[in-house]
Amino acid sequence: MTTYLIKGARILGGEPTDLLIRDGVVAEMGSGLSAAGARVVDADGLVALPGLVDLHTHLREPGREDAETVETGSRAAALGGYTAVCAMANTSPVADTAGVVEQVWRLGREAGLVDVQPIGAVTVGLNGEQLAELGAMADSAARVRIFSDDGFCVADPRLMRRALEYVKAFDGVIAQHAEEPRLTVGAQMHEGEVAARLGMTGWPAVAEESIIARDVLLAEHVGARLHVCHVSTAGSVGILRWAKERGIRVTAEVTPHHLLLTDERATSYDPVYKVNPPLRTAADVAALRAALVEGVVDIVATDHAPHAVEDKECEWAYARPGMLGLETALSIVIDTALDQLGWDGIAQRMSRTPARIAGLTEHGLDPAVGVPANFTLVDPAARWTVEPADLASRSRNTPYAETTLPARVVATFLRGEPTVLDGKATK
Ligand code: DOR
Ligand code: ZN
Numbered sequence: 275m276t277t278y279l280i281k282g283a284r285i286l287g288g289e290p291t292d293l294l295i296r297d298g299v300v301a302e303m304g305s306g307l308s309a310a311g312a313r314v315v316d317a318d319g320l321v322a323l324p325g326l327v328d329l330h331t332h333l334r335e336p337g338r339e340d341a342e343t344v345e346t347g348s349r350a351a352a353l354g355g356y357t358a359v360c361a362m363a364n365t366s367p368v369a370d371t372a373g374v375v376e377q378v379w380r381l382g383r384e385a386g387l388v389d390v391q392p393i394g395a396v397t398v399g400l401n402g403e404q405l406a407e408l409g410a411m412a413d414s415a416a417r418v419r420i421f422s423d424d425g426f427c428v429a430d431p432r433l434m435r436r437a438l439e440y441v442k443a444f445d446g447v448i449a450q451h452a453e454e455p456r457l458t459v460g461a462q463m464h465e466g467e468v469a470a471r472l473g474m475t476g477w478p479a480v481a482e483e484s485i486i487a488r489d490v491l492l493a494e495h496v497g498a499r500l501h502v503c504h505v506s507t508a509g510s511v512g513i514l515r516w517a518k519e520r521g522i523r524v525t526a527e528v529t530p531h532h533l534l535l536t537d538e539r540a541t542s543y544d545p546v547y548k549v550n551p552p553l554r555t556a557a558d559v560a561a562l563r564a565a566l567v568e569g570v571v572d573i574v575a576t577d578h579a580p581h582a583v584e585d586k587e588c589e590w591a592y593a594r595p596g597m598l599g600l601e602t603a604l605s606i607v608i609d610t611a612l613d614q615l616g617w618d619g620i621a622q623r624m625s626r627t628p629a630r631i632a633g634l635t636e637h638g639l640d641p642a643v644g645v646p647a648n649f650t651l652v653d654p655a656a657r658w659t660v661e662p663a664d665l666a667s668r669s670r671n672t673p674y675a676e677t678t679l680p681a682r683v684v685a686t687f688l689r690g691e692p693t694v695l696d697g698k699a700t701k
Pocket of ligand 1: 426551
């Protein structure tokens, strides 16, 4: 195993520090370190963060390897500064058995670019009717702790209650895609002024808020952990604040795109902006940013949703919802919230807290002697222009094409080995 000497990294934006990386851990820290035979990495001006952890990634394998594979998605993640991602269950076949989650977990190990932690489905085939074998997935080699039907809502309150009861036994968590399906039949975009102008069927805020309100009460009743995926409305923030003040065990995520983009984008009719939940209003964006700073929304998760060209470059109504996120997430968060969060706040929301929610004990740890060397080095002064063709993802559906963004990941280390060096993936 190569030894690495990182020279002058600013840990969480602090004073320049040298780090000696040996045998998968941070072996020494200080100034003026030297080590014979070590490979030197010049980190002058670079900020070191604990490796980012994404709680919400769609990798598309098995089933849609034309859109993304565990390997291509892992590479995109490493380039985005991630050392761990949680892979959503809406693959084909669905990740609803020990066999499928073990397969995804193994593919992640083989790719070796990030730790891929599979999420298990709550219901068989995401059908919303019958609980999947949550215990078997939890006991499998993949040790699943998060369960989600993401893409679909667990709409039946009785089933949601049973799922919460079941995972409570092993301190698991149900990650809910909050969308009351009866309120979003035929929905194409956020229900509001812009949808009215465009004549598109709307996805009302109350479809999200009514499920979150119900589910925090169910989580309180059961005493189990609930995680709310991709919170998108100001009203949801109010419900989450209320729930947290009551001591309900709920965490919530916001996506980079919901922190930046609004429903005005739909006026282009470009399906790259079609996503579920939809882009909302400027007032929602402002409320979500404030909630992330306040901590009512705990974390940023990408909802990285790669789609093949034929599923995205078509008429809006036929396009699949979702957008790429892994390679641009950190830049978007820096762009929208670094001023208020600082580097420590970004580490909290993109690494430490998601690692804790997912139970990934080797991740989300600030660089310190003896700690697993899972970290990323970021150039905060760099600017880069997003070229879809240059992305590592197998898909091209980024909403930031030709946009210039701040900050670039220069290197990422996973258990002491670089997965990214000089801004390029090492494998
Ligand atoms: O936009 C979305 N895309 N939202 C989801 O909930 C699912 C995801 C996907 O799988 O493409
Ligand atoms: Zn979702």
